[in-house]
Amino acid sequence: MAFEGLASKLQDTIKKLKGKGKLSEKDIKEAMREVKLALLEADVNFKVVKSFINRVTEKCSGSEVLQSLTPGQSVIKIVNEELTRLMGGTESRIAYSDSGITVLMLVGLQGAGKTTMCGKLALYLRKKNKKPLLVAADIYRPAAIKQLQVVGKQIDIPVFAMGDKTNPVDIVKASIEHAKANANNVVIIDTAGRLHIDEELMEELKSIKSSVKPNEILLVVDSMTGQDAVNVADSFNGSLDISGVILTKLDGDTRGGAALSIREITGKPIKFVGLGEKMNDIEVFHPERMASRILGMGDILSLIEKAQPAIDEKEAKELGSRMLTQEFNFEDFLSAMNQMKKLGPLTKIIEMIPGFNSKQLEGIDLSQSEKEMSKVEAIINSMTQRERKNPSLISASPSRKRRIANGSGVTVQQVNKLLKDFENMNKMTKQMKSMQKSSKKGLFGKFPF
Template sequence: MAFEGLASKLQDTIKKLKGKGKLSEKDIKEAMREVKLALLEADVNFKVVKSFINRVTEKCTGTEVLNSLTPAQSVIKIVNDELTALMGGAESKLNYSDSGITVIMMAGLQGAGKTTMCGKLALYLRKKNKKPLLVAGDIYRPAAIKQLEVVAKQIDIPVFSMGDNISPIDIAKAALKHAKDNSYNVVIIDTAGRLHIDEALMEELEGIKAAVNPKEILLVVDSMTGQDAVNVSQSFNDRLDVTGVVLTKLDGDTRGGAALSIREVTGKPIKFVGLGEKMSDIEIFHPDRMASRILGMGDILSLIEKAQSSIDEKEAKELGSRMLNQEFNFDDFLSAMNQMKKLGPITKLLEMVPGVNTKQLEGVDLSQQEKEMKKVEAIIQSMTAKERRSPSLISGSPSRKKRIAAGSGMSIQQVNKLLKDFENMKKMTKQMKSMQKNNKKGLFGKFPF
């Protein structure tokens, strides 16, 4: 989990404050000391930590907070507000050209995940009804062009390439002309990186910027490099005046120092974050939601958005209708499971649920649930089409159960358990429908529910 260490320590500090009915200045100072240590351990820039602690302490020691009926809640709100402000306040949207083509230039060092992020961004924009074109502008790194082509093929996005014997500046110019001629409205340029910042790299990037006048210059940085990510951001910004930052590998960064420092140090917003290996694992960076997650208050808005973008609404409604009308079969069961899998790993979903203590989940093997789902899927797929549509055919047939168990690599007992669970679920939906009918008739009207 991103910010795992920081979140755990901050939540422990807040828990101590909640246990006190009234807070003194000494309580606040002790709490702020713990918050300071937590931020430093999370690799947050020292100057950023100092400024943050001073602001929070000043607000928390005000008479309104200390004399309030719920001082601990007031402190939590102040910390939440200041964390949100530290990371940018509100989401920073992509800037699009008022007319014509929007050019997005992606910059960064080698190894930050720039090429993959180009593909993720292109897929994100296509879902927003844009028509993106990827441009292979890295002519130096071995197989860089091939890598972009492989990434683009996965998501069916076109790539403009002129090989590795032409200047990246000329490639960028030609790509812009190609985009105009073929009605692309977004051009994403994958530029060259280096293992470290040098003059040749910066001069080339400045040349591309001058040649195509990008609307966005997004700096891609590896969040797991901590303070180095902040230093890299500052160096690139000094030369290119970047418009925003994209943090990759945030799901693997348990500290989170980069996300909490970059905005304060560079003045430039974090626009996107990468949270996984799939091409769809890109999210808009919401400072308020991230602050809420860090403090253990969940992120229900992101959970809702994830469900809306992942689940087919029409299919979900049809499944719900079939369940209530007792028409639900194993084909529908399989479809429902596939819908759930689109939402991602259970652990990531639980991080967004308010009140869930991720620290307490450390010893819980949630992967076991996912393994059980795979077993159920194997059993259902071993049934014939007729059996999936009419589960009652299996219930009274030992030979069918034996065949399904053998085909799925499961035991007959596991097949029986699935059949029993399926029947129990049908009984529950029948009860739900009965309650709905009674409620419509007004039978529960006299009870103050």
């Protein structure tokens, strides 16, 4: 999980502060030492750490905090504010063209995930009612053009290509004309990367920039490379004056040093982050939300945003109503599972919940939980429609259980367990309905109060 190590250490430090009724300057100093070590271990740039600690210490050492009735909460508020400031303060939006076509130029080294990110960004923008065009301007890397075409076909977004014998500047110029002719209002250019920064690469990128004057130059960097990512960002910014950064593979970066250093070092915002391998695994970077996640304060806004397009509100209400009226069956259960799966992996959902601490999951294999859910889905899919709507048919028939077990690749015991769990769930909802009725009547109605 993103920031796992850092989040765990910072949350432990905060917990100690919250447990104290009063704080002394010695307490603050000790806490800041722990925060400093946590940030350095997370591969945050040393200068950034030093500046951050100085600002937090100065604010925490004032009489307002030390003499506060809730000093621990005051320190948390300050750390949260400074973490948010460190990562940019507020989200940075794409600078769309006021008239005509918006040109987004993606740059970066090989291996950062630039071509895939072009596709993710195009898909994200289409959901925002834009009409994007992908441009294959990497003529050097073997199969780079083909890769972009495959990505485009996967998400049903057009790709403009002129082969690997044409100059990239000519390709980009022609792509703008193609976009005008085909009513595409966003052009996303996949430029050539290199294994390392070199003058030849930079000159070509400068020529493309000069020829099409992009609205945004977005640097794609691999967050798992830590300080190297920050150094790459600094070099590209010095040569191209980038407008923002896209961090890839943030879901696999347990440290988070790049995300916490890039803004401070380059002065340029992180605009998007890649959080998985699927084409829709892209998120706008919200500094305040990320700071909340790191400190275990959750990220309910992002969870709601994920849920809104993924979950059918009408269907969710109907499922809730059926549960309370004892009409809930295996067809409903399967529908509920499919709605939950749209939100993404359990690990991503859990870290958005307030109060979450990664230590709580130590020893728990969430991938196992997801495998168990897949087994349940397979069992239900092996039932007939009549059996799904009337689970009691299965409970009373050993032959049905054997058929379902064979069809789903599980044991009869596992089928029995699912039936038992489902029965218990229905009993619980029955109790909930009974409590709901009691509360409507008034639990104390029979007493003469």
